[in-house]
Amino acid sequence: MSYEQEGRVLVPPVPRRLGRTAVLVLVLLGAVVLAVGLGSVTIPPGEVLGALWRGITGAELAGNDVIVWQLRLPRVVMGVVVGACLAVCGGAFQGVFRNPLADPYLLGVASGAGLGAAVGIVAGWPRGTIPLAALVTALAAVAVTLGLAREGRRFPPTRLILAGVVVGSVLSALTTFLMLGGEDRARRVLAYTLGDLGFSGWPDIAAVLPYAAVGCGVLMLLGRALDTLQLGDLTARSLGVPVERLRLLVVVAASLATAAAVAYVGIIGFVGLIVPHVVRLVWGASHRVLLPVSALLGGTLLVLADLLARTTPLSQVGVVTTLLGGPFFLWLLRRGRYE
Amino acid sequence: MQKFLPLTVLSLTLGTATLSRAAGATTYPLTLTDDLGRQVTVKAEPRRIVSLLPSDTETLCALGVCDRLVGVDTYSDFPQQVTRLPKVGGLYDPDLEKIVALKPDLVVVSKYGKLEGPLTRAGITVLAVNPETYDEVFSKTLTLGRVVNREAQAKQLVLNMKRDIARVEILTRNATRKPSTYLEIDPAPYSVGPNSFIGVLLAKAGARNIIPASMGDFPKVDPEFIVKANPALMLGLDLKTARSRPGWNSLQAVKTGRVLPIPKELNTILGRPGPRLPEALRGLARLVHPELFR
Numbered sequence: 001m002s003y004e005q006e007g008r009v010l011v012p013p014v015p016r017r018l019g020r021t022a023v024l025v026l027v028l029l030g031a032v033v034l035a036v037g038l039g040s041v042t043i044p045p046g047e048v049l050g051a052l053w054r055g056i057t058g059a060e061l062a063g064n065d066v067i068v069w070q071l072r073l074p075r076v077v078m079g080v081v082v083g084a085c086l087a088v089c090g091g092a093f094q095g096v097f098r099n100p101l102a103d104p105y106l107l108g109v110a111s112g113a114g115l116g117a118a119v120g121i122v123a124g125w126p127r128g129t130i131p132l133a134a135l136v137t138a139l140a141a142v143a144v145t146l147g148l149a150r151e152g153r154r155f156p157p158t159r160l161i162l163a164g165v166v167v168g169s170v171l172s173a174l175t176t177f178l179m180l181g182g183e184d185r186a187r188r189v190l191a192y193t194l195g196d197l198g199f200s201g202w203p204d205i206a207a208v209l210p211y212a213a214v215g216c217g218v219l220m221l222l223g224r225a226l227d228t229l230q231l232g233d234l235t236a237r238s239l240g241v242p243v244e245r246l247r248l249l250v251v252v253a254a255s256l257a258t259a260a261a262v263a264y265v266g267i268i269g270f271v272g273l274i275v276p277h278v279v280r281l282v283w284g285a286s287h288r289v290l291l292p293v294s295a296l297l298g299g300t301l302l303v304l305a306d307l308l309a310r311t312t313p314l315s316q317v318g319v320v321t322t323l324l325g326g327p328f329f330l331w332l333l334r335r336g337r338y339e
Numbered sequence: 340m341q342k343f344l345p346l347t348v349l350s351l352t353l354g355t356a357t358l359s360r361a362a363g364a365t366t367y368p369l370t371l372t373d374d375l376g377r378q379v380t381v382k383a384e385p386r387r388i389v390s391l392l393p394s395d396t397e398t399l400c401a402l403g404v405c406d407r408l409v410g411v412d413t414y415s416d417f418p419q420q421v422t423r424l425p426k427v428g429g430l431y432d433p434d435l436e437k438i439v440a441l442k443p444d445l446v447v448v449s450k451y452g453k454l455e456g457p458l459t460r461a462g463i464t465v466l467a468v469n470p471e472t473y474d475e476v477f478s479k480t481l482t483l484g485r486v487v488n489r490e491a492q493a494k495q496l497v498l499n500m501k502r503d504i505a506r507v508e509i510l511t512r513n514a515t516r517k518p519s520t521y522l523e524i525d526p527a528p529y530s531v532g533p534n535s536f537i538g539v540l541l542a543k544a545g546a547r548n549i550i551p552a553s554m555g556d557f558p559k560v561d562p563e564f565i566v567k568a569n570p571a572l573m574l575g576l577d578l579k580t581a582r583s584r585p586g587w588n589s590l591q592a593v594k595t596g597r598v599l600p601i602p603k604e605l606n607t608i609l610g611r612p613g614p615r616l617p618e619a620l621r622g623l624a625r626l627v628h629p630e631l632f633r
Contacts, residue, residue: 040561061589067563070586127526127580180431191527198527198562201585315559 020283024296028080031300035076035307041067070201078200078208079306080299082261083271085212087298089254090272091279091290092219095226096250097157104258104272107164107251110193111171112141113262118175118189130192131207131263138259141167146251155247195266195318197306208260215257216295222250223288230285270321271298271305274329281332301325365488374450374467381464384488385445389427389438392449394613395468396421398480399447401496401614402489410441416607417615439463445486470612473539477501480614496614503617504543507624510631511545518597518627520546521565523575524557528565532556536612544623545631546572566590573598574626599626 037048043064054061055069089104097106105111116137120130149155149163175193179186225246229236233243258272275298279290305320314320370380389410390396396415399408411421413429425441428434430452438446438454439461448454450469458465466486470479477497484493522531522541531538533548535556541548549568550558562584571591573581578598581587592598601609605622608615625632 039563041563041567064567066586066589067566071563071566074585127583188525188527191525196527199584310561310563 021292021296024293024300028296028300028303031303031307032076032080035079035303036068036072038307039067039072039310043068074200074202074205075197075306075310076303078197078205078265079303081205081208081212082197082265082268083298083300083302084295085208085216085257085261085298086268086272086302087275087294088216088219088291089258091276091287091294092222092226092250092254093272094276095287095290096229096247097161098230099157099161100277101273102161103269104254105168105262105267105269106161107145107255108141108167108171109138109255109258110262110267111168111175113138113259114189114193114267115141115171115175115178116263117192117266118178121188121192122178131204134263135259137171138262139255141171142251142255142259146248154244155251157247160247160251192266194316195268197265197309197317200265204264208264211260212257215253215255215260216291218253219250219257220291220295222246222253223286223291226250226287266318268302268318268321270318270325271302274325275301278329278332363490365485365490369486371466371482371486374469375455377455377467379464379466381445381466381486383444385464385486387441387443387445388487389441389443389446390415391427391430391433391447391452391454392469393417394470394476394611395447395479395483397611397613397615398483398496399487402480402484402487402492404487404489407487409443410438435461447483471536472534473536473612476536476612476616479612500614500617504620507617507620508543511543511624511628514545514628514631517545517547518571519549519568520572520574520627521549521568521570521592522546523573526576526580528560528562529557530560532558537609540609540616540620540623541627543620544627546623546627562586571595571597572627574623575601601626 036052037043037045041064043051047064048068051061051065051068052073053059054065055073061069086104090102093102093104093106094100113134116133116135117130119137120133125133145160145164145167146155148167149159151159175189179189225236225241228239228241229243229246231239237243261268276290276294279293279297283289283293301321302317305324306317308320308324309315309317314323365384367383368380370378373379386407387409388399388404388407390399390408391412393412393415396408396411397417399405400418400421405418405420408421408424410425410427412433413426415421415424425437427437427441430449433452433454435454435457438458443463446454446458446463446465448458448465448467448469450467455465455467468479468483470476477500480497480500481490481493484490484496520541522537523529524531524537530550531541531548532550532555533539533542533552538548538550538556549565549570550560554560566586566589569591573590573592576598577600578593578596581590581593581598587593602622605619608619608622611619
């Protein structure tokens with residue numbers, strides 16, 4: 001369970017990996033079962049199972065079935081999808097920028113989505129169009145960041161990060177300006193930017209899933225290239241990694257997945273920053289392991305955080321992730337040897 | 340109290356004549372504790388007042404001192420005549436220089452603006468008067484009355500308000516059914532508890548609030564809870580929004596089409612614990628029991 005040493009084989013033998021993956025999948029499933037079973041409305045386990053059965057078979061929903069099948073389960077599934085998504089994108093960003101502070105929102109995705117949502121909310125557009133507006137502006141924000149950071153055909157990491165921070169700040173300021181204009185809508189915009197899985201339904205999941213699957217799938221396929229990139233741009237190039245194209249591909253894939261997540265559930269902090277580090281501390285830094293394991297752990301973490309948000313007065317999932325994730329990570333940091 | 344409502348109305352109506360003479364004039368300097376817990380001394384009867392809270396603006400005008408207002412905040416828009424006054428910004432963006440330039444001898448502020456420090460240092464008397472609960476609407480009206488030497492008018496105003504409220508209550512109390520109601524103040528969703536200002540009005544309007552007192556005054560509600568409660572009436576959102584929410588199609592209120600947005604004007608008054616309280620109650624009662632107002 002120690003941090004991999006340089007010079008040792010980065011990939012552990014197969015049986016150990018299979019065992020570890022199995023354990024993580026079981027933990028995730030355990031979290032899902034727990035989260036579907038518990039909520040602000042108490043429903044006995046037998047009824048929960050019945051509701052799931054009736055939901056899957058398409059039978060008539062009765063009594064508490066609606067709560068389990070239409071509200072709780074979609075919320076939990078959305079938690080798994082978004083949590084996995086944020087953790088994978090965070091890990092990929094940290095790898096591609098070789099910067100431990102990178103998170104999925106690094107290039108202005110979140111503030112772009114926030115601005116789109118704020119415009120929609122202040123203009124009074126119908127609720128269904130808000131996520132689409134957020135998605136469009138989130139991707140536009142990343143495009144602007146990429147445009148500003150470009151040097152010919154190259155995207156130097158430092159320029160990307162700086163451009164992202166500035167684009168993010170400008171867009172956040174615009175959002176704040178809009179919020180100050182509409183007094184009664186300010187709280188709605190604020191609530192949106194805080195992140196919430198509250199009204200996630202099956203259609204929302206169907207909307208997010210393609211982006212998440214494509215984005216995260218591409219990132220996981222790039223694991224080996226990201227590992228090589230850790231040796232430095234020059235070395236990676238000499239080993240045949242198309243560094244610039246890789247960087248662009250990672251940014252586009254991660255932004256696509258993150259933008260979809262932000263558009264539907266708002267900005268949930270901390271998961272994308274911390275989960276990859278936890279995985280590195282415990283399972284080593286190879287991206288081929290890091291990204292899939294981050295997905296499992298990110299999904300688990302967000303489902304449990306949302307469970308606490310639903311059943312305790314903490315009530316906002318972002319508050320839970322930070323309040324509980326922060327101290328846990330600091331404890332891990334003291335225990336582990338982080339270099 | 341509930342039992343003797345008609346008597347209450349009668350005594351409130353009769354009492355007004357005798358009471359209005361019982362209140363004396365305010366003597367200055369007047370020292371009182373304001374809503375920030377500060378000891379404030381009003382040196383003389385205020386003649387140039389700036390109000391930074393719409394409910395205070397409405398109360399001052401209802402007390403008959405509208406002509407003493409020399410400036411108001413961005414959101415003060417009632418009565419009509421205050422819209423012509425200089426605007427000195429809102430809670431988040433007050434224009435201190437503009438306020439000082441108006442040479443007020445009293446500035447009435449909310450608890451949350453943090454204006455008291457700089458204005459006090461500028462030598463201006465600042466008083467935080469910030470009604471939030473149902474009972475505070477009346478007590479703050481009396482406070483403002485004392486401050487501007489309109490104590491008799493304040494007592495009269497409170498009596499009139501209580502009488503008008505009792506009149507609505509007589510109607511709603513005898514309603515045959517009291518629909519279980521979910522009132523949404525924010526689509527996050529936030530609702531109101533029974534002890535909040537709006538929650539009290541909702542009960543008086545003849546509705547049964549699905550939110551228990553234990554959840555607090557302005558709780559963020561888990562949608563599961565609303566589905567479980569299955570309200571017969573929903574206020575503060577439209578039918579289309581309610582239908583679009585996962586699992587809400589099967590709810591009583593959605594099936595029967597009893598999902599009603601709150602009209603803009605009523606929504607404004609509901610957010611203002613001031614003299615238009617009876618009007619807010621009437622508006623709510625009309626939504627909850629349209630059959631009583633035909």
